[in-house]
Amino acid sequence: MTAWPAGMVWRNHFRRNLLDELEPxxxxxxxxxxxxxxxxxxxxFQLGESSDGRHLLRYAREFGERSGDSWLGEAMALFIQEENxxxxxxxEFLKAQGFPLLRRCWSDVVxxxxxxxxxxxxxxxxxxxxxxxxxxxxxxxxxxxxxGWLRTICARLLQDEAMHLRFQATxxxxxxxxxxxxxxxRRCHKVLMAGICFVVWMEHGEVLRRGGYTRLTFLTRxxxxxxxxxxxxLAAQRNEWTARVPVxxx
Ligand SMILES: [Fe+2]
Ligand SMILES: [Fe+2]
Numbered sequence: 001m002t003a004w005p006a007g008m009v010w011r012n013h014f015r016r017n018l019l020d021e022l023e024p025x026x027x028x029x030x031x032x033x034x035x036x037x038x039x040x041x042x043x044x045f046q047l048g049e050s051s052d053g054r055h056l057l058r059y060a061r062e063f064g065e066r067s068g069d070s071w072l073g074e075a076m077a078l079f080i081q082e083e084n085x086x087x088x089x090x091x092e093f094l095k096a097q098g099f100p101l102l103r104r105c106w107s108d109v110v111x112x113x114x115x116x117x118x119x120x121x122x123x124x125x126x127x128x129x130x131x132x133x134x135x136x137x138x139x140x141x142x143x144x145x146x147x148g149w150l151r152t153i154c155a156r157l158l159q160d161e162a163m164h165l166r167f168q169a170t171x172x173x174x175x176x177x178x179x180x181x182x183x184x185x186r187r188c189h190k191v192l193m194a195g196i197c198f199v200v201w202m203e204h205g206e207v208l209r210r211g212g213y214t215r216l217t218f219l220t221r222x223x224x225x226x227x228x229x230x231x232x233x234l235a236a237q238r239n240e241w242t243a244r245v246p247v248x249x250x
Contacts (some may be wrong), residue, residue: 140211
């Protein structure tokens, strides 16, 4: 159990992590045939990581002030900066392969519009689903690509995303202190997660399949991660929050 406000602990984590720059040993290219399968898919994730998170940041600041954790706003700002750095790493790789970056795609627009319409708690709930999907996705990319550079990026993204899930579990738990009907919410959250898995498989199924997932193992993995986030959120709700909430990228 920690005596420090969660926002402060996370602010410190993100500050430290941002100092740790990624230095790939090699800047090689992807294998034959990867451009057609991996390129369009990776470009969507690159765009997804680039959000400026304006609304999320505003809600986090307001929620932090209301709940007596004024560090939350800064922690969220650094979290967004870290996501943008993911976008920058992926963008750098794609550009080096001569693959054009996306300026817009429908799934990104849907996610952004959806998040704008929600309050902090529901916004975090939607964000958790996106964060969860990233874990099997980057695992699959790491498995399927012939590029050492891209594998290094994916390994680092997975390490960061595991911490993001812990961070969002803490936020969800803080919101849950004020919520009723948690059981019903958790069920709805699982249904949302399953729906998102369905859409993601339609868009990125080939990459996931080549990376070793089936539709079922992908869904199972995402629901398993959601259970872990819920367990972390329940611990945070009870103020039993620790830096070691049981979420880990595999
Ligand atoms: Fe990310
Ligand atoms: Fe993330």
